[in-house]
Amino acid sequence: MIRAASRDDLDAIMLIERRSFPTDAWSAEMMAAELVSLHTRYLVDVEAVADGELVVGYGGVRALRGSSDADIQTIALDAAHRGSGRGRALLRALLAQAAERGAREVFLEVRADNPVAEGLYRAEGFVEIGRRAGYYQPDDVDAVVMRREFSAHAEHVLRTDSRIPQESDGSAPDAHIDPENGSTHDA
Numbered sequence: 001m002i003r004a005a006s007r008d009d010l011d012a013i014m015l016i017e018r019r020s021f022p023t024d025a026w027s028a029e030m031m032a033a034e035l036v037s038l039h040t041r042y043l044v045d046v047e048a049v050a051d052g053e054l055v056v057g058y059g060g061v062r063a064l065r066g067s068s069d070a071d072i073q074t075i076a077l078d079a080a081h082r083g084s085g086r087g088r089a090l091l092r093a094l095l096a097q098a099a100e101r102g103a104r105e106v107f108l109e110v111r112a113d114n115p116v117a118e119g120l121y122r123a124e125g126f127v128e129i130g131r132r133a134g135y136y137q138p139d140d141v142d143a144v145v146m147r148r149e150f151s152a153h154a155e156h157v158l159r160t161d162s163r164i165p166q167e168s169d170g171s172a173p174d175a176h177i178d179p180e181n182g183s184t185h186d187a
Ligand SMILES: CC(C)(COP(=O)(O)OP(=O)(O)OC[C@H]1O[C@@H](n2cnc3c(N)ncnc32)[C@H](O)[C@@H]1OP(=O)(O)O)[C@@H](O)C(=O)NCCC(=O)NCCS
Pocket: 020, 074, 075, 076, 077, 078, 081, 082, 083, 084, 085, 086, 087, 088, 089, 109, 110, 111, 114, 115, 116, 117, 119, 120, 123
C-alpha cells in the first residue's frame, strides 16, 4: 500500500536509502528536510506486519504549486521487494502528485550505470534529453537527464481522479493512494 510519508518515516526511509545508495546516500538531515518541505511530496510503500507496518520503499517529487515543471527527487525499494512492479506503482503515484500540483512536465536524473531504473523511466514515458558528465561523485558516473510530458488528457485525468489525496482537502498524511488508478499511463 502506498501512502503519504511523514517525518515519522525518516528512520525507515534512511535504512533503505543507505542500503540502496551505499556510496552517495543522502544524509538524514537532508532527507528530513525533504520530508517536511512544502515543495515536495514523499510517499512510502508499506506492508502490514504483526506489530504495525513495514516501510519497503519510498519516493519523492519536488513540485512547486503554480510551476509547470516538477522533479522526481528519489525512488527506492528495499532489495527484497524489487522486480515485482512496486517501483512502477510508486513512480506512477509520484507522477500523480506532480500532476495534482499542476506540473505539465517532470524531470529526473538517473545514473548512467543504472539500467534498471532507466528502463523503468523509459517504460513510463520519460525520454533522455541530455547527460551531465561526472554528476555522481565520488563514483564519477554520468547522469542521464530525462523528461516526461503530461498530455492534456493525462493531466485532466490525473487532476480530477478523486482517489488522489488532495492537499487542499485536508487529507491526512496517511491518506491512502491507489497507484493503479491514481495516475495514468499514457506512455
Ligand atoms: C529502480 C527501482 C525503484 C525499480 O523498482 P522495481 O520495483 O524493482 O521495478 P518494477 O518491478 O516496478 O519494474 C519496472 C520496470 O523496471 C525495469 N526493471 C525492473 N527490474 C529490472 C531488472 N532486473 N533488469 C532490467 N530492468 C528491470 C523494467 O523496465 C521494468 O518493467 P517491466 O517489468 O515491464 O519489464 C528499484 O529497482 C530500486 O529501488 N533500485 C535501487 C535504487 C535505485 O536505483 N533507485 C533509482 C534511482 S534513480
